[in-house]
Every structure is written in C-alpha cells, then in structure tokens.
Amino acid sequence: MTMIIEVKDLVKTYGRKRALDNVSFTLNAGSPIALVGPNGAGKTTLFSTLCGYLNADSGSVSIFGHKPGSDGLFGRLAALPQDAQLDPRFSVSNQLCLYGQLQGLDKKAAENETHRVLELVDLKDCFHSKPHELSHGMRKRICIAQTLLSHPEVVLLDEATAGLDPVNAREIRNLVRTLQSDTTFILSSHDLVELDDLCDQVLHLQQGKLTAVDRIAQAELATLTVKLKETGTHGHVEQLKTLQGVENVSLNASGAILIEYRSGQQVDIDVLQLCRAQGWHYKSLVNGKTLEDELFG
Numbered sequence: 001m002t003m004i005i006e007v008k009d010l011v012k013t014y015g016r017k018r019a020l021d022n023v024s025f026t027l028n029a030g031s032p033i034a035l036v037g038p039n040g041a042g043k044t045t046l047f048s049t050l051c052g053y054l055n056a057d058s059g060s061v062s063i064f065g066h067k068p069g070s071d072g073l074f075g076r077l078a079a080l081p082q083d084a085q086l087d088p089r090f091s092v093s094n095q096l097c098l099y100g101q102l103q104g105l106d107k108k109a110a111e112n113e114t115h116r117v118l119e120l121v122d123l124k125d126c127f128h129s130k131p132h133e134l135s136h137g138m139r140k141r142i143c144i145a146q147t148l149l150s151h152p153e154v155v156l157l158d159e160a161t162a163g164l165d166p167v168n169a170r171e172i173r174n175l176v177r178t179l180q181s182d183t184t185f186i187l188s189s190h191d192l193v194e195l196d197d198l199c200d201q202v203l204h205l206q207q208g209k210l211t212a213v214d215r216i217a218q219a220e221l222a223t224l225t226v227k228l229k230e231t232g233t234h235g236h237v238e239q240l241k242t243l244q245g246v247e248n249v250s251l252n253a254s255g256a257i258l259i260e261y262r263s264g265q266q267v268d269i270d271v272l273q274l275c276r277a278q279g280w281h282y283k284s285l286v287n288g289k290t291l292e293d294e295l296f297g
C-alpha cells in the first residue's frame, strides 16, 4: 500500500486556543477517508495545514515525502476549502483553464482538461457560464471540478456537500465513488450517513485531539444494525440474545438494535425469521455499525 500522508505530533494554536493538539496519523492510498468531529474540532485547521495554507507550530507533515505547499505536490494534491468561491468576474472556462495553466498545461491542454472535469461533474454545458448564472450547487460542483484538474492523487474535500440539495449531494458522492480507484479522497462532513456510505476509514477529531478509527480492521465480532418500525425495547433485545452465535445485543440512541455476533456465523436470516415469528415490523438490516454508533455509541 502506498503511504500518502504522515502526520507526527502536529500542534497548531491560535493565541491560547489549541486547535490541533499533538495529532499523529498515517494514511494510505485507497478508498475514501472521513474526517469527522463537532464544530470547532479542528478539521479545517487540519486540512489547511495539510494544504500548506497554515503553518503548524510544531510537529511534521509529509505528503508523498514532501512538505505541504511544496512544488513536488503540484498536481498531486488538490483541495476544496470549506468556503471556496469562484471569481464572479470570470467565466468558468477562464478560471479553470487558468488553474490548468498554472499547473503547467499549455492553453489547449488546459482547455481540454477543463472540458474533461466539467463533464465529470455533469456540467459540460457551463464552460462559458459566469458564476452568477449558476446555482449554489452548480458552483460547488465547478469548484470540485477544479480540484480534479490534472488527475491529482489525493483530493481533500472540506464539507463538499454542505448546503446542497439531495440530488446535488448524491452526484458528488457518486463522483467520489467513480474516481476512488485513481484518487484518494479525504472528506470532512457533518453528514455521518454520507460518510458511512463512502468511507472505510475515519479520522475523528475532538477538541483538536485525534482518534483514528480503522473500520476495516474490526474483525472478531461482527455487528448487524436492525431497525424496526417500532422503537427497539428490552423485550426485543432479550429475544435476539437467544439466537445462536449472538454475543451481545443493545439499543442505540435512536432505538435501532445492535447485534454483535461471532464473525463467520450467519445470523441475518435467523434475525429476519425471528422478526417474522414475533410480528415485529422490520424496516432495515445493515451489516456493521453505523458510523454514528461507532463514534458515539
């Protein structure tokens, strides 16, 4: 596996505020990585430090062996800042072609590249548009298109789907899925369902401190999350505990039922049969815990 980012003992303070508090982690190339945490946890500060927009007080960041912001990362790392804006004075093509040229493409190649990335975000007809002619969601997709110029190997998306309607948000998730075999995405979002769906690895920041949750590594006990139309009760829990292979059953904060069972056993059919036999109104059954349960359960 190719290591893309190594962060060691990173500290960033604003005055007396420790926004990043001895953060260390390594990330390998591969499926999308989620960066989560409550407001003020330090996510944007971490992104800005990885991009070289901010200098840390101490600690180190190495991206493909380079320091953030160095020439060696040109075209390899791209980022969508949380508050990214297009310049209202220039057309989409003017702006994207300029960025392409800044990355070393000649005019024609930058134009071709602009057409390619606009097609990726399904906005190929907006080549000549001015930003004010576009909706908020379209402008956001153009900004994402900009990050994809020259096929970067790593793309950081800070709240890429915030404020978007469900259709636009889904388009962006689909785009990440489509490109994930060539590009490693690191996504920050407050939408845990969205990240749950896309990401295999989670970086959880809280008050500047990091807990890395590697979801792939969990092995010995597997989890099923069952939602019933009715809220889960102690009675459901006790019945489910009687099933063969089941080690533990609990309820989460929203009334879904978490069933832990020995890996390798198949309990889902038994669970469904029990639901039917008991007349429980089964709504959904998902392999694994939801991201919310993993982080806060």
Ligand SMILES: Nc1ncnc2c1ncn2[C@@H]1O[C@H](COP(=O)(O)OP(=O)(O)OP(=O)(O)O)[C@@H](O)[C@H]1O
Pocket (backbone or CB within 6 Å): 014, 015, 017, 018, 019, 037, 038, 039, 040, 041, 042, 043, 044, 045, 046
């Ligand atoms: N320029 C700044 N000056 C002073 N304090 C700052 C500055 N930028 C961020 N902070 C503080 O650093 C902490 C981390 O902020 P940051 O924006 O990185 O959090 P975040 O996790 O991205 O939050 P959100 O989810 O709300 O975007 C917060 O307490 C914030 O108030």
